[in-house]
Amino acid sequence: MGTARIVFDRWAGRYAGRMADVRSSAVRDLFAAATRPDMISFSGGMPEISRVPADDVVSAATAAIRDAGTEALQYGSSEGREGVRRVVVELMAEVGVRIKPDDVVITAGAQQALDLLAKIFLDPGDTVICEGPTYLGALQAFSAYQPDVVCVPADEHGMRTDLLAAELERLGPRGAKFIYTIPNFQNPAGVTLTPARRRELLEIASAYDVPVIEDDPYGRLRFEGGHCLPLRALDDDVIYVGTFSKIFAPGLRLGWIVAPHPVLGRFLLAKQAADLCGSAYAQVTAERYFGGTRWRRTLQELTRTYAGRRDAMLDALEEHFPPEAKWTAPEGGFFVWVEMPAFLDLKSILAEAVEHGVTYVPGDAFYPDGRGRNCMRLAFCFAEPDAIREGIRRLAEVLDDRLELYRAFAAAGALPGASDTTGGRDR
């Protein structure tokens, strides 16, 4: 869109101030250009949708349109259909959260929930606390409302709750508008907040009276280890954001929010202003799809598939990656986070990786302030195990080339200092 030709912007001076903070994505343009047929992508967090049987979707869609009749095609209620909110109630019960349908509002994917929460809570200059690194889509959503985003470092056990408390103390009486956290298989770091830290986080949030937004797209995609109760199961005041994108299909754009009713009331006003209501057509399809039992088998198979890909990636990292690299070991979800020595700029190296037929997302996309350039997010969700091994091998080649200089320095005893911005695991 406009990248291929020079265009004069007649209204260059007329845009809102908030647009100055919304980042264009140079990485996105690079990926758009990365069209060679054997390209191996570790960049997109796209589910392996080919495992969802088209027959199941066709029969859900057909039954939905026939049964729901004109309701499927008409404007719907802003909070979403009762039927799909009942599906959410059942899904939430299975992970330990007891709610009623009127505690739920259906959204256009989890992304709309993040956008509208930011819209109802954030004035310019307000403080938001999140993990560092954090989900880049959340940073994009928040940035339009011009907050000051504070990243509390995470380690292999998730957000450092000791540092969270210190940060809230430092912020003083003005405090933060909310804490945004992804407790399960975090995007991008892959780490999971431990049960003990979940309780600590809630105690700290309560002590400082700060709302907590729990974003949980991957919670049902656990490969090993015991289920951790969502924050919302431990505290009714937590605002929970869920999505059908990873347990059914992103193409329907269906997510949800669970929140205290006063929050939902304001959220609904923002939702009406944003799109009047969600798609009844998508909602009736989801109602039908989750009305049966086949989705459970599909989800199990998906989870096994992702687990196999995670294994392939961790094995290949072990085999091919240079000794200077550290990475996380996710128990579920889509992502591994790799940290390289501080002087390596993985944003500038990306173009070379693309030339070698492999993509990743440089780490600075997951910070609001340019940090993380020595890190990268590797998505193992979308490539087959063989492709994952080959992609990691290609990537290792590119990194090795760049590391030669580094090693020469090290041999001469003049090693540049490495920063430890995240919870990388020593190999």
Next chain:
Amino acid sequence: MGTARIVFDRWAGRYAGRMADVRSSAVRDLFAAATRPDMISFSGGMPEISRVPADDVVSAATAAIRDAGTEALQYGSSEGREGVRRVVVELMAEVGVRIKPDDVVITAGAQQALDLLAKIFLDPGDTVICEGPTYLGALQAFSAYQPDVVCVPADEHGMRTDLLAAELERLGPRGAKFIYTIPNFQNPAGVTLTPARRRELLEIASAYDVPVIEDDPYGRLRFEGGHCLPLRALDDDVIYVGTFSKIFAPGLRLGWIVAPHPVLGRFLLAKQAADLCGSAYAQVTAERYFGGTRWRRTLQELTRTYAGRRDAMLDALEEHFPPEAKWTAPEGGFFVWVEMPAFLDLKSILAEAVEHGVTYVPGDAFYPDGRGRNCMRLAFCFAEPDAIREGIRRLAEVLDDRLELYRAFAAAGALPGASDTTGGRDR
């Protein structure tokens, strides 16, 4: 949501300032309560979706999922699928606008287009110019960005371009961020901007260098009279907002924007932040639906249906409504606008109308400042002709009751002055 029980809002003091300007809808609550089975609704602008054959939608959905394969269920591009943008290009060509697919971005209904345009253009305190009265959803979308909304009065020929020029002159060098207009069968007034005024509006906007946003949900629903070229056909810099809601189905939540590329670039950033991308599932269904020819017959039948309902409403108004009422005579679309003497408060009368089994939207919903309480919008799109006649008869009874006092005053020569806020037609 929270209307039925008193709830303590722990975070009452934490919401963003912009939420103070987003109006809750008392009318909406009233309609929610209006559940008696013989209720006749003139309030919602809902298309008569039962005329869209379910078979056509089922076969479009089935073919779409089978042919598009996983693409229908996966994340898509933020601008929307090439296929559905090609459909938009063809639809626009049929109304006289020549564009290419990369001039189009697909949105979640026209409402999302209005929300995101406001998001990229409006800082708090900026001026927006629209017709008075104007679409209440646009007022809701804009209000979250805290503009100063100026209403230029409309008459039976649409926005008064002489008053538009005067308003821009009055605003001086700071000017307006954009002019928002609904040229065809305007919501709520039902009036259409004449070709001469279209050119005048564009000349004035150009002279004052103000972007024009043309909202055209009803353009294809013309009952009589010649087609008027869209503003976008006359000026490539116009930002055009369209929707599939009235020519196919609102339940898919599909609309579009046509705009100069620099605007689209910023719009896309805002769209990514708002929901990442639209629903590929809905888009492939629309591609299929408009790939055939049956939609033309369906749209013709829909238009004939609406024309018959418009006739029924105008006839019934003539027969039943009191002589003090004035109303517009739409050549297409969904709405008639009724103006009553200034002292009649149609907002307070609504509860009584609901008791009598008929609903409408009081006129103040279509102004940002409380004006229009002596007016109402009557939607003729959704009720059958017999119901329309009965509904107008019921409504006339309610109005007659209230007008008795007025007539007594008039007989005594002490008539309160009537205001002429809009283009009401003398009966």
